[in-house]
Amino acid sequence: MKNIQLVFLVILFGIASADIIINKQKRCQCPSFIKSECEKWYDCKWSETSCLKKECKDYTTEDKCSGDCQWKSGKCIDEKKECxxxxxxxxxxxxxxxxxxxxxxxxxxxxxxxxxxxxxxxxxxxxxxxxxxxxxxxxxxxxxxxxxxxxxxxxxxxKVYQDCSKFVSEATCKGDATATAKCQWKNDGKCYAFELKTCRDADGFNQMCDPKYCKKDGQLCVNRSCSDLTTQALCTSLPKIDNTKSVLCKWGTDNKCTNAIDATHLNEQTCNDITFGSYHWVTNTCQQCASNWILSIMSLIILVAFI
Structure with missing residues (x-):
């Protein structure tokens, strides 16, 4: 039991000192937002003293009427679109x-x-x-x-997918290998099914080291870090390669950008924007929404229970 508690404490310490990963798909629920945050999100509305999730009838234009709502006779109604x-x-x-x-x-x-x-x-x-x-x-x-x-x-x-290995020249190495991979010519003179899942996947492939997520280190393709951002305006967050998550960055007193270990440097204006709505302003600090961090802690508890 003591060993399990020790492992749990080590994991919690690791979380406390680790990079802040922003999950763009885990936005706070509307009731978590203060008024200034609430007004930024198309699916939220401010009602006297609190932020509420909009109902279908609250959407007044067809382009916003989506999901389980449908535009009929000039109105957005609570009815999911069918073919x-x-x-x-x-x-x-x-x-x-x-x-x-x-x-x-x-x-x-x-x-x-x-x-x-x-x-x-x-x-x-x-x-x-x-x-x-x-x-x-x-x-x-x-x-x-x-x-x-x-x-x-x-x-x-x-859809017919290509067998990339059959191509013997860079000029013919083209087409879709799978629903997510394309044929790409490698420096070893062969054609492969290529998909950029990690920066290191681009090792040996000309022009495939995507500068949005990665950088060249000699012949290798490696992850970018906050320290690669050289101006304060850019030092906000750095997208990870699947583009659903970002690493939170912080501009230091030494005029350098580093990986943030918390969100205390964000203010009421930047808290919600820079974190893509996954953090909110509460008690004068920028905090992760309770529903998000509770899920993370619960996952860890379950993990430790099976160690």
Whole structure:
């Protein structure tokens, strides 16, 4: 038992001294916000003394009426959009899991069931199990044949992925290897399925060390750090490679940017903005929302219990 407690304390100490990771997908709930924060978020509204989550009826424009809401007869109502509610091919193509067929919007069936007016609309079709589509390649030799294809529509078919290893030159090393990876030429003279999940994945691939997340260190591609940010204006946060999280940065008295170990340097104006809404201003300090840190602590307790 003592060993478990020791491990738990070590983990908690590690958290206290670790970098602050901002999860952009874990925004605070509307009731957590003070008035100035509440007014920044389109799905929140200030009501006399508190911040509340908006209801469907609170959205007055169609572009904000989304999710479990639907725009009908000039109003946003509490009704989730279904394929059958989409009035035209364009709106149908923009709703996940739907496709345009026989002048109506239906739930996705098979790629080959759909004939679309624009080739790129085949690319957005997708089944629930992840099967993607592509426009069927049609050989045309004359301008008249091209016009006929456009007039008749583009037939969709199942997405065909490339076997990157079959390409023997940099010029031919192209195409999608999977739903998330593309064929890319490596310095060893071979073609590989490439996907940037960590900066080190780009070792040996020309031009693939994305400067937004990574930096070159000789022949290696490594993570950027807050110390790479050279001005106070830029020293706010640094996005991680999946772009759903960021590392919080802090500008020091030595005029250098470092990784922040807490959010106490943020004020009422910057607290909510720089943390993408995952922190809020409370009792004159910038704090992580309770729902977020409680989940983190609970996860740790469960982890320690099984050690």
């Amino acid at each position: 059958e509610d989409m009035p035209n091919e364009e709106s149908c193509s923009n709703l996940a899991g739907c496709g345009w067929k026989d002048n109506k919007c239906i739930e996705f069936t098979n790629c080959s069931d759909f004939l679309v007016s624009k080739a790129e609309r085949c690319n957005v079709l997708q089944s629930e199990n992840g099967q993607r589509c592509q426009p069927k390649v049609v050989s045309v030799t004359t301008l008249r044949e091209k016009h006929l294809v456009v007039a008749n529509g583009f037939q969709c078919e199942n």
